[in-house]
Amino acid sequence: MKLTFARLGNSHIAGKALLEALGIDVVLPPPPTKRTMSLGSLHSPEFACLPLKVNIGNYLEALEKGADTIVMVGGIGPCRLGLYGEVQRQILEGLGYDFKMIVVEPPQGRLDHVIRQLREITGAQPVTQYIRAGHIGWSKLTAIDALEKLALELRPFEESRGCVSSALEAALKCIDEADSPKAVAFALENGKEAMKSVCRKTDSKKPRIGIVGEVFMVLEPFVNCEIEKCLGEMGVLVYRSIYLSDWIVEHVVKDAFRIFRKSKLPYELAKPYLCHFVGGHGVETIASTVDYARQGLDGVIQVAPFTCMPEIIAQDLLPTVSRDLGIPVMTLVFDEHSSGTGVLTRLEAFIDLVQMSRRARR
Amino acid sequence: MASSGYLGVDVGSVSTNLVLIDEAGVLKEKIYLRTQGDPIGAVKEGMRHLVPCARDMEILGVGTSGSGRKLAGVILGADCIKNEITAHAVAANYKVPGVQTVIEIGGQDSKIIILRQGVVIDFAMNTVCAAGTGSFLEQQAARLGIAIDEFGKLALGAVAPVRIAGRCAVFAESDMIHKQQMGHRIEDIISGLCDALVRNYLNNVGKGKVIKPPIVFQGGVAANAGMKAAFEKELGTQVVVPEHYDVMGALGAALVAAEERRRKDGQSKFRGFEAVDRDYATRTFECKGCSNLCEIVNITMDHETIARWGSRCGKWDSL
Numbered sequence: 008m009k010l011t012f013a014r015l016g017n018s019h020i021a022g023k024a025l026l027e028a029l030g031i032d033v034v035l036p037p038p039p040t041k042r043t044m045s046l047g048s049l050h051s052p053e054f055a056c057l058p059l060k061v062n063i064g065n066y067l068e069a070l071e072k073g074a075d076t077i078v079m080v081g082g083i084g085p086c087r088l089g090l091y092g093e094v095q096r097q098i099l100e101g102l103g104y105d106f107k108m109i110v111v112e113p114p115q116g117r118l119d120h121v122i123r124q125l126r127e128i129t130g131a132q133p134v135t136q137y138i139r140a141g142h143i144g145w146s147k148l149t150a151i152d153a154l155e156k157l158a159l160e161l162r163p164f165e166e167s168r169g170c171v172s173s174a175l176e177a178a179l180k181c182i183d184e185a186d187s188p189k190a191v192a193f194a195l196e197n198g199k200e201a202m203k204s205v206c207r208k209t210d211s212k213k214p215r216i217g218i219v220g221e222v223f224m225v226l227e228p229f230v231n232c233e234i235e236k237c238l239g240e241m242g243v244l245v246y247r248s249i250y251l252s253d254w255i256v257e258h259v260v261k262d263a264f265r266i267f268r269k270s271k272l273p274y275e276l277a278k279p280y281l282c283h284f285v286g287g288h289g290v291e292t293i294a295s296t297v298d299y300a301r302q303g304l305d306g307v308i309q310v311a312p313f314t315c316m317p318e319i320i321a322q323d324l325l326p327t328v329s330r331d332l333g334i335p336v337m338t339l340v341f342d343e344h345s346s347g348t349g350v351l352t353r354l355e356a357f358i359d360l361v362q363m364s365r366r367a368r369r
Numbered sequence: 370m371a372s373s374g375y376l377g378v379d380v381g382s383v384s385t386n387l388v389l390i391d392e393a394g395v396l397k398e399k400i401y402l403r404t405q406g407d408p409i410g411a412v413k414e415g416m417r418h419l420v421p422c423a424r425d426m427e428i429l430g431v432g433t434s435g436s437g438r439k440l441a442g443v444i445l446g447a448d449c450i451k452n453e454i455t456a457h458a459v460a461a462n463y464k465v466p467g468v469q470t471v472i473e474i475g476g477q478d479s480k481i482i483i484l485r486q487g488v489v490i491d492f493a494m495n496t497v498c499a500a501g502t503g504s505f506l507e508q509q510a511a512r513l514g515i516a517i518d519e520f521g522k523l524a525l526g527a528v529a530p531v532r533i534a535g536r537c538a539v540f541a542e543s544d545m546i547h548k549q550q551m552g553h554r555i556e557d558i559i560s561g562l563c564d565a566l567v568r569n570y571l572n573n574v575g576k577g578k579v580i581k582p583p584i585v586f587q588g589g590v591a592a593n594a595g596m597k598a599a600f601e602k603e604l605g606t607q608v609v610v611p612e613h614y615d616v617m618g619a620l621g622a623a624l625v626a627a628e629e630r631r632r633k634d635g636q637s638k639f640r641g642f643e644a645v646d647r648d649y650a651t652r653t654f655e656c657k658g659c660s661n662l663c664e665i666v667n668i669t670m671d672h673e674t675i676a677r678w679g680s681r682c683g684k685w686d687s688l
Contacts, residue, residue: 040661169683233681326577335491348436353494356454360489367488 009034010128011074013062016226017151018251020183025144029129029136034074036065039229043068048343050098057230057312057342058223059091063098070104078128081112085286086317113258145252146188150195152250154178157199159247161206162239163213170205172236178202214361217246217299219292220310221318225249230341231310232350241358246304248295249288279331280324287317293324300332305361307334308354313342335360373427375630376419376639377623378412378445379453379616380404380437383476383503384589385411386616387419389426390623394463398422399616408437409649412444416645423642431639432456432626434618436478443668443676444649446640449626456621458482458489461585463624464611469581472600472608473617474570474590476503481575493574503589505538506596509545509562513555520559524595527560535565563599571603582606587614647671656680 011034012022023033036043039061047064066077077099082089092110099106109128114121125137158175165171178198185191216238224231226249238245273294274282281293296307309325311318322338329336337357339350374391385408387400400415432449433441434456442450453475461471462484471482479502483491495502510520531548534540541562548558571580584606590596591614600608613620630637652667665679677685 038659038661042662168686323577329491330579337492349494352436352452352454355452356489356492359452359455360492363488364490367486 008032008076009074010076010078011036011066011069012078013065014039014227015223015251016228017155017179018148018226020151020179021144021148023183024147025140026128028140028143029132031129034069034072036069037072039064039227043229044343050102052094054314055091055094056087056315058088058221059094060343061223061227061230062091063095066095066099067102070099070106074106076107076109076128078109078111081110083113083115086315088287142188143191146191147182147185148255149252150182150191150198151179152252153195154182154198154202156247156250157202159235159239159245161202162236163242163244164206164209165240166205166207168240171202171239174198174202174205213242213244214306214358214365215244215246215304216357216361217248217295217304217307218310219248219288219295219299219307220321221288221292221312221315222249222254224310224312224341226251230312231339232341232347234308234310234339234350234354237351237354238358241354243358246299248291248299280328281320285317285320287315289317289321292318292321293328296325296328296334296336297332300328300334304334305365306357307336308357309336309338311338311340313340335364372425373429375623375627376423376428376431376445377456377619377621377626378415378431378433378441378447379435379456379618379622380408380412380433380441381435381453381476381618382478383507384615385415385435385437386619387412387415388613388616388619388623389419389422390620390627391426392429392627394624394627396613396620397426399613399619401615404437408440409444409651412437412441413645413649416445416642420642428637428639428641430626430630430637432622432624432629434622438622439678440651440668444640444645444670446638446644447626448638449622449629451622451625453478453618453621454480454482454492454494455489456618456625457587458484458492458621459624460617460621461587461611462487463620464613464617465583465585465609468583468585468609470578470584472570472584472586473588474502474586474596475588475618478502479570479574479588479590481570481578481580483578483580491578493576493578495574505541506566506590506593509542512542515555518592521563521593521595521597523556524560524563524593525598526556528554529557530564531557531561533558533561533565535562535567535569541565559595560599563593563595564603567596567599567603580604584608586610587617589615591615644670653679656685658682658684 009032014036019035026033043064046067047060051060051063079092081092096108111124154175158171162171181194185194218225235245273291276294276297277290281290299307325336372391374389377388379386385402385404388396389398390396400418402411402415404411430448431445433447434451434453438450457473461468469484473480478494480494482489507517510517531553533544545558586597586608591610597608597610648671650669654665656663656665661681663680665685667674668676674688
């Protein structure tokens, strides 16, 4: 079995470590490029959202590299993601590929389902093996999140443009190569030091901007025109609302065991504006915006794929949140055509706006 | 030299505009040209037109704006390269102090800018649809064989405006053709089109914004009297089309450059009017360094590279 899965930011490093520790042969899709996007758009329904198109592109490029099994996450709607496993299977089968598709559905309290789905992928293995694999995968995932978060804090202070991003790349490569949780911890510390060493120490107040929105658009730099890097290099402290490790704790671990209560916080924060689950990250988008406004951030940017229903609902509510709490909000909608130029123009204008209102407040 | 001032250049998709302002911000000369797919040529031609006025003027600073701002900035040696949203807001607030809403419709972009006490607090730009922008209006005028200057005025002669779907340029055009083949008067159709495009703008670009007067309408499409009338009808209030509405981006760029130069010491980076006669060329190539295959743009002046951009990793940016 040669297993593959769609890319999402740098999470493939952790996914690969987890699966390889279970003795599974992993074929990673190459990093997304224009070719990925063209392949995906060519074979996807025109009105499907961008994540589906990029996933299809990923799978096609992985199948070309010899993958024969695809693992994909499922869902229970109303976001279309839950439908995509089946849609993707049919598209790829229609193109004549011979492969097996495993859709991992959210546990919803059924631990036995999780185990059965895992068995389907890994075959029967001793429990200790799962624990060992989980340990290395988890340590890599949390290390990736920690490094990415640090990059957001450091970029506005970097000595020369792009040096923090280069240091981050190097650190991620070390995490990828680490073969034990201990080695991961070592690589993490080294990486942090290396990133800090290319930054100036200043205490100048930088504008703070939060990124909210749909998980794929927030986490995958290729589809959001590297918004974090762009903003960081313009001297903005970026706050990202979603980290994959947090997301897994919330949506997989707690959902599987049901011994911990799922966090009610997003629902409480969003309540004055949206009191119903709308799928995807609709509620979280509102909740994070409220949270960022309370923390005193200077602005919030919502990123969403074109035609994303949960984010459209959130987008319609954000002007009210913005007015009530006095925080500027801008929405960026992405599709395959999105050119970096248009995004850059809007980002520059948004930062001008934020700077002007900071000056006016003073 | 008799006087001194600032140069502002706005290189848009359809038009390239240049303005010269004096130190007090008064507009001395403006040039409105068609970009016609050749931003470098348009900037060069515009600069040549400015020479008579600028002969006895010292240029203290240069600002560029519009989608071609980076390119124009490199060619001219700009002190300040500003996005068109901020540039338009600055110019509107300068011409109409206390403006609270700016409606700007250009060749391919339409935007709304909300200001309070002279500070931009919100803005939006069209994202996935260009219905109602200058390019579409021009195309329709051409299809009907009407000069674009006359197109808007005709709308004012409407008796019973027809209803046109404004959701999408393709739907709008097919609706217009349908109405014309049914025998409706051309004035009524054009007026109906203006109403539809204003509805589309307010529902799409202006969605969720609190539109308060004074409202300024600028950009190339503000020349269209039919569009101005349609906005006034829909918003129920007066809409101001400022003097120099067609070069507001360039004016804003010049004003921003002036502010920037006043704050900083040192010489302007302006290459001078003579520099436009030098040989500028762009060359693009695909970087094979990784699978991203970025398209790199290389800009040369007299065969010497003066700027390069386009790579995701930034490795080609330094010369």
